[in-house]
Amino acid sequence: MTIVASGTTVSPTAPAAQGVGPLLRSWRERRRISQLELALRADSSARHISFIETGRSRPSEEMVLRLAEHLEVPVRERNALLLAAGYAPHYRQTPLDDPALGPLREGLERLIQGYEPYPALVVDATYDVVSANRGITMLLEGVPERLLAAPLNAMRLTLHPEGLAPRIRNLREWRGHLLAQMERQFALHRSAALRELYEEVAAYPVPRSAPEAAEPPAQVPYFALPLRIEHDGRVLSFVSSISTFNTPMDVTVAELAIETFLPADPATVEYLHSSWAGESREAWRE
Structure with a gap:
């Protein structure tokens, strides 16, 4: 992607x-x-x-x-x-597809592709996905096409009842984390578009079967709140990290965020690498 x-x-x-x-x-x-x-x-x-x-x-x-x-x-x-x-704006706002941002786009692509097989994506100020690697694509398998239509929105995909939400084993915890993150963001940016998105996703119903907190196995000491998500009959666990650019001089660049998902247990590491190896073998045969 x-x-x-x-x-x-x-x-x-x-x-x-x-x-x-x-x-x-x-x-x-x-x-x-x-x-x-x-x-x-x-x-x-x-x-x-x-x-x-x-x-x-x-x-x-x-x-x-x-x-x-x-x-x-x-x-x-x-x-x-x-x-x-009474002064002119100091920081320009360059469209992401402008040739001037070509090196930035290429660098972001290399960065998230280099993170494979682990999931990584780049989002803008309203969580629209501007780039994603094959680790993310794997997690989106089975999501209805209408939710994958552009502009692809990370919050909508994650919390929509027909998106990833039914697969998230600790949905209430993860949902609370995401909504709190959005609240902090629009408190700073006062963005009408971001507030509208928040009101939309906060209104999505939570399945009655969603547990208050899905406890991980006792032998797995998670060091941060994990995203525990089902994929192909397995439960994968990730912790996420968000990176932004240091001292940006452009509004567009300042509002980009790179989110990477680090496997939170050995089983997730093993599964991702084995799946990646199998995919690579199939690609080689073709």
Whole structure:
């Protein structure tokens, strides 16, 4: 499954009419940082921070970016802060299929293919899948075609009652983990599209047979919450890791996330490698 252009555009959500001061104060309070602490981090004064937040002082473009950096404001929202302060956006937003991002797309493809036979995928800000390897494709076997139509959405595929949900042995736990992850994300990005997706998947019914918590075998000491999923009569166990780009200078790149699924027990490792070896032999014969 190769990288495709995402069809979702998430617009800056902070209205310029609100002014940069209240927006910065909102981010500071969200981070639970005092004016004095922020001033020390940004090499300023608490008085100046107070003046900016109340609108008595207009911050320079450099100061807006500096405060946003110390408040860990997402890149898209930094552009919104600049617009609210009367400046042009600083970070470009390049379409994923733009030739300029060719090296990025190729690098992501090599990365997730190199992770095979373990599952790995790349998603955008609203969890639309822009790339996935054959480990993911294996887990999607048997999912109805209509759920696999573009744009493929990782949350919808996982939690839909006709998707992977019936196969997940610890569905209630995993569902709670995913919904909490989305709540944290839209609290930061304030994305209408992400909130709509959350409301959709949170409303999916949970099968009555889904256990509150499917306990793993006693001899398997999981070190993180596993995804325990049935495949071809076996229960495979994975723990997931999400990676993002360090210091991105483009909104599109900043909102990409690479999720890799690490086998959580020896049986899953053995099964994936044996399946991969069998698939390779079949491909060689053809």
